[in-house]
Amino acid sequence: MLGILRFFLASCVVVFHFSGSVPTIGILAVNFFYVISGYLMTLVLHETYRFNPVSFFSNRALRLYPAQLAICMVSIPFLWGLSNAQSFHPLWGTAQWQDWIGNILIFPWTFLPSQHFRISPTTWSVAVEICCYFLLWLFVSRRAWTAISSVGLAILWQAYQFHVGADQGSHYFPVSAAMLPFSLGAASYFATDMLSRSKSRKHASTVNQLAILISVIAVFVINWRLALRFDASPFYGLFYYVNDILACVSVIILHGKKYHGITKNISLWFGDLSYPVFLCQWLGAFIAWHIIGIGSPMRSWWVFLIGYVIAVGLGVCIVLLVDRPIQALRARVREIALAPRTPLRQSLN
Template structure:
């Protein structure tokens, strides 16, 4: 039930990075964090459990879900570097072959060793700084950060305390977006969604706030568009941040709505929704590479499309991205999924908690 949403959020990231202002995609990233917080808590509670062997199963499945596709994306980047010399253009300047122990380690493991992972260069797949944040909180959830509702309440409170501390210390807003601790609030809110649904606490939420997920997405999208237009025309940072956190609340309600079983749309069948969701991760990994190929095809050199957007550039970029993603889905994700399912379905050592089935490839 989350597939269409995941891919729409991934498309927002693509549009922000390749064709517009990056602020547009940032609204989607925190939506991803909320969704991950919910889904990872869901599968730990219902599929794996917290026994030592269960945590190992969870880690194996996360590895198989993230790394094979990521390594293929990195190999694609290296091939493009050798063919096109991506470093000639500023937008692609962080995409160069790692040549130090730290950079090799970071690009191989997705663990970019900095409290703000986006500060580490090179990144063969630039947007993957956010996966360092994801891995950190996957680990926290596996270790029990959201094992109970009381722990989750404490987690949310600590996350809010971090946000307040960044304001008290007068840190730039990047600390509230790019840093690992910044991911704590959306992840903890996602975990909270699990317990709100499980314990039927959603009955205290006015139905009008959760009954229309597509409207919630449209509202979040409208905020992202407004900020992206006005941020280049002098929108104050304080106003941008207020709107950003309004969007965070809307994304929270959106994921909550879907977790309650509300359909995202009435015209996309569940099977198609899952297939659409399969494109989300490859889109995230490969959009810079697709844009490089498209720009070279159109202009004869690798360059940015921002400022020179045409229908052809958009269509070709998404066509290349679709084909690259299809290769990963067909030749990497689908074969590995059989192994992941076998690992996930192995007998667990503690009793699962029943809840609405997520229907996601977790």
Template sequence: MFGIFRTMLAINVVLLHIFNIPTIGNYSVSLFFILSGFLMSLIMHKTYGYNLNGFKVFWINRGLRLYPIYFVIIILTIITITYFPYIVRHPAIFLPKTFLEWSSNFTMLYPNIVPHRFEPRIVPPSWALTNELFFYVLISLGISKSFKRTLIWFIISVLYFVFTYKFYDLATFRYSAIPAASLPFSIGALLFWLSQKNKVKLKPNYYLVFGSLILFYLNSIYGKNLGDVSIYLNMLIGAFIVFELYKIKNSKFFKVDKYIGFYSYPIYLSHFVVCILFLEFSDVGNTVKSFKLNLESMPFYLLILFIINFLLVHIIDINLDRVKSNLKKKKL
């Protein structure tokens, strides 16, 4: 039952990028990584397996999940900034000039250990997909194939963070750098093994889920008083939320949860281009000389965001989901 949770995290990123509500989006990205580490380890063990055929089907399905909707959004963004070149927008949004820039943008593989430093990024949040893809490769090759491997991975990830404090104390290298994503991914993978070792006790506690979500938001808003402790508290809270949500097997809500989950990825990718369109056709809540919006524009912006993503989900995502399901049935 992760669909609603994923879409909630995507909306948190929108609140940071578009409405300048601090921290909540950054912390949500870390939770995305924890969830990915958990889910990718889970499906490699339970669905695909560690053989050549499983590896191949895994990557076909990952490609179908990540790229078609991304291509639509990047092309829409290119058209938008071509026709409305004077609209103030995210500074990374401009047209590439070299083959490397074009290929990096269309593959979401940015050649920088800190992917968000690479420019241009026509779809700015796509930097996180470089990190995701890197660890998808490692997981599909077996880095979390056993508990022992996963534990070693986690320890190395912790040591990396210790290293940054000792020798290279920059927050960027503990957030958006590729090796920084290793810690939340490894936490997610450890959660998978924890869930397998405690099957008898897997009974959901809804009060704990809601309480943990509230704690997540409180930590995001007030955690700056704790310094970097807030970062690791966020990961701990996120791990607990993921573990508790995994316990929920209520079939009554499964279809609703899955449907809402379809909106997570397109919302995450499209919110900047929607903002450009909003700024072109509306004066509500515009911040002078900024691509940020005031809170008064939130209902109107979110309505447009929902309409565009409704079309993306129903034209692309739902149909591709059927293709992926059929592929798994035929090939596995």
């Protein structure tokens, strides 16, 4: 069910950007997504990759970069062939040589000013994730105490930003801000690990799975409504941080049971779709705006609906034509990571 939840969160970002009528929900969705990523990356680091950096980062690269590069190749003809690209998004202006390096490698966006040309504007958050993956591997996800210590350090950093009166975005955009939800996700893994030792995981019926998923989504939406009403800033406030706690509880509940059959396949499909849809949302909306007419508002429910359909269609193509063909290679990387270690391998690692 985490795959369906991730797709829902990606969809929240799309409606936030393009409907013009649903403020702040995308910010909470990204932080919720960060918690899920922290949890899943900690899980695979312990249970699949055993902190082998070559296997872990190779598989992450195979997941992130082929889809990103494919979307860039599809996007460029539209950005250069259709009018008013820079009006639709200011980042679609003139590209310099360092911008092409950033678009290829992704992670430099964490260290470069936001005004640099980005083919997929949302890759700033992917760059943050890549940097957080490194910190998870390096320290955060190693032990329960390292995860808890990281949560404490992240809280202190947030408190310091309040103390010095830092810009509101400092609570959300940089890697240092993202480490709070990522560390909470890592801590959630260790909480789940402790629970799994005392209670065996059982298959959940489809009805129970859907009930849990709907409950998680409903609580997320209620918290968003409260944040919209009471929080002074979309980048921080009581409900902004409650959102992270809700995400921790959600991943523990949703990953506490084994899923199988059609429910598992649907969840996997939606999980695979979440990343390409997230990446190509701006392209989909830009095309939709031209379909509706460039004299119409750039942000509207029609731009969202048509752009969302286009983004999902492109996402399906990316999954089928890019992701699926390299799944065998990714599976091979996992097999190597799971293989018993010989004395030579142990000495090398």
